[in-house]
Amino acid sequence: MRGAVVTLFGGSGFIGRHVVKRLAARGAVVRVPTRRPDHALHLKPLGDVGQIVLQEYSGEVSEQALAPLFEGTQLLVNLVGILFERRPGDFQRIHAELPRLLGVLARTRGVERVVHVSALGADPASPALYARTKAEGEARLRELVPQAVVLRPSVVFGPEDQFFNRFAFMSQLAPVLPIVGGKTRFQPVYVGDVADAVAAALSQEEAQGRLFELGGPRIYTFEQLLRYMLEVLGRRRLVVELPEGLARFMARFFEWLPNPPLTRDQIALLKRDNVVSGDHPGLAELGIAPTPLETVVPTYLVPYARQRGRPRTVDGA
């Protein structure tokens, strides 16, 4: 990968920074299109001088806006994704239309390899629009670039995650943690392993054209994950399952917030387990041993611990 030019859409996000680090370490020139280059400056020190290039991108999902970002691109990674819509049509635009246009440009501009990060649960028949549009994006891209590699992670954990950090923060404020889908099963995967998977998918010949499901070493219910987190924090909180009707009623109002804690589409997503199916290859086939969350999560929950600086290492749920 030494000297290769990689364009990494979504490189400024949670998973992105770990991917940037991996690719820079392999000697690639990493270009990160971003709507806010000033917010992505933290990526610069992850490589040598000039190795990480921030490209201003309007965020517009059109061939015209995307084409200039492809100049000289040899390898392409797409990490752009959203958890909720700010405006109707956002899921369709970001999850389905963007991958299609990336496919069009990758094909016409002679991009050698493409890696697309989707999500476990992507399914045209899912009750959640998030997952239906993720499935459409995969399909659209692969129609145009059959050799593209698709990675579908379960919930991803790591220092800046939106899962443990969010609930740990909430546990500081409220005596009760209300949840929906407490029995839904997840297979959390470490962000460093996902980043290694992206790097492997770009470099391994045998990975081309395949779909990988990325899950960690163990399966937990949503409720078990929260109870584990509370144990690490040394904090007692009631974990209460909300009736679906009430959750949907509350979500309807949350959806007006700029960063809603819950949406009706997420409630629909929680109806299905989020674990690897076994029908596709995974981390092992990419040569990666999955990292247990018990070895990582206590290290970054320190700021939320009841006794600061002393999160407890516990054996898991």
Ligand SMILES: NC(=O)c1ccc[n+]([C@@H]2O[C@H](COP(=O)([O-])OP(=O)(O)OC[C@H]3O[C@@H](n4cnc5c(N)ncnc54)[C@H](OP(=O)(O)O)[C@@H]3O)[C@@H](O)[C@H]2O)c1
């Ligand atoms: N995190 C997880 O637990 C998880 C689990 C399964 C699948 N995934 C998938 O993995 C990928 C990366 O996830 P992540 O957690 O790293 O996401 P993230 O932190 O939210 O970052 C996504 C990036 O996408 C860009 N982006 C967001 N909205 C955009 C828009 N409307 N137009 C253009 N660019 C936009 C942002 O870049 P700028 O703001 O710099 O423009 C942002 O840095 C996503 O596709 C996600 O669906 C994540």
